Amino acid sequence: MPVTVQKQEETGVPAHAPAARCPHLGAQYNPFAGPHVDNPYAFFERLRREEPVTFSPMLGMWLVSRLDDIHRVLREPGRFSSRDMLSSGTQLTDEAKAILAEGFPLDHILLGMDPPDHTRLRRLMNRGFTAQRIASTAPLIEKHARRLVARFAHAGKADLLEELAYPLPVLVILGIMGVPDEDMWNIKRWSADWQSLTFEHVPPEKQPEMARGVLALQRYCIDLVEQRRRQPREDLTSHLLEATADGDSMSLHELVMAIGASMLSAGHESTTALMANTWKLALEHGLWQRLREDRALVPKFIEEGARWDSVQHAMIRTTVEDVELGGVLLPKGSRLLLLYRSANRDESLCPHAHKLDLDREKVPQHLTYGRGTHFCLGAPLARLQVQIATNLLLDHLEDPRLVPGQDFGTWQSIVLRQMKHLRVEWTPSPAATP
Known part of the structure; x- marks a missing residue:
């Protein structure tokens, strides 16, 4: 029998608050620290089995795990x-809100839009992510990756996150957008501010500086758009300025959100996380030599690793009407945290989903890149970058191993799980130069 959640007008409490009979496992969940960051899978299995839709008082959201x-x-x-x-992370201070009010509101970002508005903007942005355009970025990716790997290939040790996974995706997206490489660190800092204010719990004293970072990124994008209007180039920014055959085009507000939030900000964070996690899994599971000897397995391993230990932790939705889900009656306005990491190990997805299996006949269509209307626009570009960088490492690091006892500095926002370090050592080879 469904669990009933009373409406706000009947109870005087927020619509997302559970009734007294609401399941209890959600009260144990903390996505920001502890075992639910490092290894939540036993807890997720229990959620799927016992309470597939359960309320988290900490988040004010319903956890959806199946x-x-x-x-x-x-x-x-x-x-x-x-x-x-x-609008699901930090509770902003008045000072931070005032600073952000000087720029554009967070409208027109694909991640927070519904059809039909999402459909229109996605159609305009899709033009820059055709299969042909993605394939054409391979030389740019390889150029940057070779240069970065050459810096440490002879050293016998490196932090692969700081020295490769961190800079490569941002250099690639800057190159595609036509942004100078020397602006990389400003873009990286500003985009981190945007991500933090949106998806993390930021202390009040840090919010004003981060809000100014968000404003700086928006102003940078406005300047970039104005430059390309005057002098178009062969880059994605110029392409996004063009009208379609039916005369439709993006407004300045839409362009700033597309370039700043969807491209320069979100366009590299998840790829960095995916790269580092892929290499960590290969080393932890003793698969490096097998991948080195059979490169045809590399794309399959990247996909299976992305499923088995997803860096895309979750996504958020809000009910627009009363609805039953997983045996729970949810009122209009209930906020849901869709646990992608849990669903990717659901046995209904594939046999022995708990196992990292390089011998699967086919890796199932998992949720790491989303599904449906919100399938990640940059997924093909992310896959290509991880494949190129992984193959370069396989070429030049013969016997890498994780530095024992290291702290990976793993952290998690509402939606994304990342590491801060991936320290690796190996025996340098005379042929190590890329």
Whole structure:
């Protein structure tokens, strides 16, 4: 029998608050620290089995852990809206709000939009991510990756996150957008400010500086758009300025959100996390030599690793009407945290989903890049970058091993899990230069 959650007008409490009979496991969940960051899978298995939809008082959200329930939510944007996707992290201070009010509001970001507005903007942005355009970025990716690997190939040790996974994706997206390499560190800092204010719990004293970083990134994007209007180039920024055959084009507000939030900010963070996690898994599971000897396995391993230990932790939706999900009756306005990491190990997705298996006939269509209308626009570009960088490391690091006892500095926001370090050592080879 479904668990009933009373409406706010009946109880005087917020619509997202559970009734007294609400399941209890959600009260144990903390996505920001402890075992639910490092290894939440036993807890997720219990959620799927006992309480697939359960309330988290800490987050003010309902945790949704089963694959079938998440698929349903993603298939029904008319009932489960993305509108609150970008307002789910920090409780902003008045000072931070005042600073952010000097720029554009967070409208027109694909991640927080629903059809039909999402459909239109996605169509305009898709033009820059055709298969041909993605394939054409391979020389740029390889150039940057070779230069970065050459810096440490002879050293016998490196922090692969700081020295490769961190700079490579941002250099690639800057190159595609036509932004100078020397602006990399400013872009990286400003985009980190944007991500933190959106998806993390930021202390009040740090919020004003981060808000100014968000404003700086928006102003940088405005300047970039104005430059390309005067002098178009062969880059994605110039391409996004063009009107379609039917005369449709993006407004300045839409362009700033597309370039700043969707490209320069979100366009590299998840790729950095995916790269580092892929290499860590290969080393932890003793797969490096097998991949080195059979490169045809590399794309399959990247995909299986992305499924088995997803860096895309979760996504957020809001109910737009009363709805039953997983045996729970949720009122309009309930906020849902869709646990992608849990769903990717749901046994309904594939046999022995708990196992990292390089011998699967086919890696199933997992949720790390999303599904449906919000499937990640940059997923093909991310895959290509990870493949190129991984193959270069396989070429030049013969016997790498994780530095024992290291602290990877793993942390997690509402949506993304990342490491701060991936320290590796190896025996340098005379042929190590890329």
